[in-house]
Amino acid sequence: MAHTAGTMTDKNIVDRSRTHKNAALVRTVRETRDRLQSGRETPTAFDHELMMMHINAVLQGAAAVPALVMLSAMVGLYFDQAIGLLLWAFVTLILYSGLVLMARRAARNFADDNLAVRWRTRFLGFYLAIGVCWAVFALQGCAACGGDTFAFYKAAVLLVALAATAMASFTLRHVLYFTFVPTVMALIWRAVTIHDPAEISVLAMFTATVVFFTYVSQKLLSANIKMMIFQTEKDNLIAELEVAKSMSDEARRRAEEANLAKSRFLASMSHELRTPLNAILGFSEVMSGEVLGPIENANYKEYVQDIHQSGQHLLNLINEILDLSRIEAGRYDLAETALALSDIAEDCISLVQLKARSKNIRITEAFENGLPMVWADEKAMRQVLLNLLSNAVKFTPTCGEIQVKIGWTAGRGQYIAVKDNGPGIAEEEIPIVLAAFGQGSIAIKSAEQGTGLGLPIVQAIMAKHGGEFVLKSKLREGTEGIAILPSQRVLEGLAAVEGIGEPGARKKRAFS
DSSP states (O other): OHHHHHHHHHHTSOOTTHHHHTHHHHHHHHHHHHHHHHTOOOTTTTHHHHHHHHHHHHHHTTTHHHHHHHHHHHHHHHHOOOHHHHHHHHHHHHHHHHHHHHHHHHHHHOOOGGGHHHHHHHHHHHHHHHHHHHHHHHTOOOSSOOTTHHHHHHHHHHHHHHHHHHHHSTTSTTHHHHHHHHHHHHHHHHHHHHOOHHHHHHHHHHHHHHHHHHHHHHHHHHHHHHHHHHHHHHHHHHHHHHHHHHHHHHHHHHHHHHHHHHHHHHHHTHHHHHHHHHHHHHHHHHHHTTTTSOOOOHHHHHHHHHHHHHHHHHHHHHHHHHHHHHHHTTOOOOOEEEEOHHHHHHHHHHHHHHHHHHTTOEEEEEEOTTOOOEEEEHHHHHHHHHHHHHHHHHHSOTTOEEEEEEEEOTTSOEEEEEEEOSSOOOGGGHHHHTSTTOOOHHHHHSSSOOOSOHHHHHHHHHHHTTOEEEEEEETTTEEEEEEEEOGGGBSSOOOOOSOSSSOOOOEEEEEO
């Protein structure tokens, strides 16, 4: 039995343990954000992704460098019929083929992040061997060539090879050092031994270009790492938002289920609650009226009055709760018909007139003449006006005044307003009194405390009619409640009056 109760309880509680499952993700997002804000990057944080980018670049550009090598060898043979260029081209092509084959093998087997360092070492070894080949090319000379043509031919080939390697392999750290430092050393050796101004120019130009492309490669690598960091942060934030959204959806679903269950319970209990209360009220009225004989004990007679008043208060409370529950559950159907707001207002004023006279409160009317009828629920509109009038009578002091106004709105709709000169409501308390069971500080201190459901019901009824309810109040000046029906509810269109506060009333009456 305890297990069943625990299960039923769990169904109505949001599973908050899911937030702990996302703790690692939140921590990762926070660390990434801190790293971005501080400008620090972890050099080995994305080795796997960078290595995969390099592998793809090698495979996609597999034919570019070999084509450059073969073209360079053929052009070199044009200058000098040297067999050494053919041998150099053959060895270089073999090394580039080995590089491509290793890249294909790495693409198939590169599944473990721990292998990134091993594969990086292998690639750098191949690039070092290729760099030695380019160094051999840089040492080539041409005895049959005249002038500086062959030297600048070599410079052009080396610069193209440098640019191609830098653009294709910048995701592999230090690749330019391993590939072209041997070439720089070879050019230095040749410039020192030959003392040819052309060779010195080639050395200076190539060395400056190596430095420049090294700088560019580092910037490209840094930009790619930052892009990966941003992408990782975005993915983590998306995952975090998805988890938060799923938790929010679950919480909302459970709240809606609980609210619906509450509304269904109250709706189903309406008969069970009202039947005994009606019996209590009926018998208390019989006893109070002494229908079956006089009540000789005065205390008993007073107790009967207390029973009747308490039962009436409880019945009103139940009716208000049921009305609000039906509205929330979507079961409050409007029985719409054509009606005049002025007729409803006069009937409701007559109902509260007795209580108003007991406090010597004066009720005045200010109705515009010639107002057309509106399409609304008569019972609902009566409830709206009775709630507003009851609140006004309740909080208006003795010898006070209540004004009821009906007229046009600026949007060609109609409004009905009830204004009193009571203690008023503080501006920050208006949202509280418009919430279910909410009461302001004045109401809490008052001896005639209500349920706090009157104004929320008014607001809900006006919303069902497509209108709105506006509550205006100032401390020590009074409160005004304005129920507004939209123009679509007016059965006949007349010219609208600017503003709703001061209608051009032609029909005025006063009750005191």
